[in-house]
Amino acid sequence: MTTAITLCGSLRRGSYNETLRQYVSAELRSAGVSVEDLDLADYPMPIFNENLEAEATPEAAGRLAQKFAAADIVLIVSPEYNSGVTPLMVNTISWLSRQKHGQFRHAVFGIGAVSSGKYGGVVGIQHLRDSLSKLGALLAPTLLGIGPADGAFDADGIPTEDGVRRKVSQLVKELNRFSRGGS
Numbered sequence: 074m075t076t077a078i079t080l081c082g083s084l085r086r087g088s089y090n091e092t093l094r095q096y097v098s099a100e101l102r103s104a105g106v107s108v109e110d111l112d113l114a115d116y117p118m119p120i121f122n123e124n125l126e127a128e129a130t131p132e133a134a135g136r137l138a139q140k141f142a143a144a145d146i147v148l149i150v151s152p153e154y155n156s157g158v159t160p161l162m163v164n165t166i167s168w169l170s171r172q173k174h175g176q177f178r179h180a181v182f183g184i185g186a187v188s189s190g191k192y193g194g195v196v197g198i199q200h201l202r203d204s205l206s207k208l209g210a211l212l213a214p215t216l217l218g219i220g221p222a223d224g225a226f227d228a229d230g231i232p233t234e235d236g237v238r239r240k241v242s243q244l245v246k247e248l249n250r251f252s253r254g255g256s
């Protein structure tokens with residue numbers, strides 16, 4: 074069975090990106106994928122610097138790298154901060170990039186974002202894509218950027234716009250098609 078892990082790049086209570094992550098996770102499950110939703114709060118890592126790294130690698134970095142290496146699909150849903158990547162995601166990727174489990178070279182990666190601005194975080198998504206590509210990741214082509222966040226989901230966390238739901242279906246199809254998992 075094809076496996077997926079999902080992560081959210083915002084730890085804010087009531088995060089819109091967490092809402093999107095849960096919706097895409099549910100769609101992946103409906104498509105027959107075995108999904109594990111990860112909470113980055115369970116993978117605490119200090120702000121990366123090479124002095125710290127020389128002393129010790131946080132245990133969470135190795136643990137998360139192994140999750141990445143084992144999954145057929147990695148879904149990251151993260152807001153954009155200042156047209157860039159959130160500090161949580163930058164720090165997570167910095168530590169992961171120093172691990173040696175082939176963590177970026179097995180899965181197909183899907184990226185999504187919700188932002189308060191009307192461009193839906195696509196600038197941040199692009200930065201995240203560039204960084205992951207540089208690390209050897211294969212990325213699904215769909216740019217799932219949703220904005221403005223206000224009114225983008227109903228009370229059950231379902232995207233209110235048909236176009237957004239179609240984009241999620243397209244992303245789920247791509248992730249399934251490009252993954253190396255058996256189905």
Ligand SMILES: Cc1cc2nc3c(=O)[nH]c(=O)nc-3n(C[C@H](O)[C@H](O)[C@H](O)COP(=O)(O)O)c2cc1C
Binds near residue numbers: 083088090156188192
């Ligand atoms: C430090 C910071 C920078 C932000 N920069 C942007 C931005 O560049 N573009 C944008 O559309 N929204 C920006 N926002 C607003 C976020 O889109 C908004 O807070 C969103 O709800 C964050 O996602 P979350 O609900 O998943 O936490 C920024 C918010 C913060 C806290």
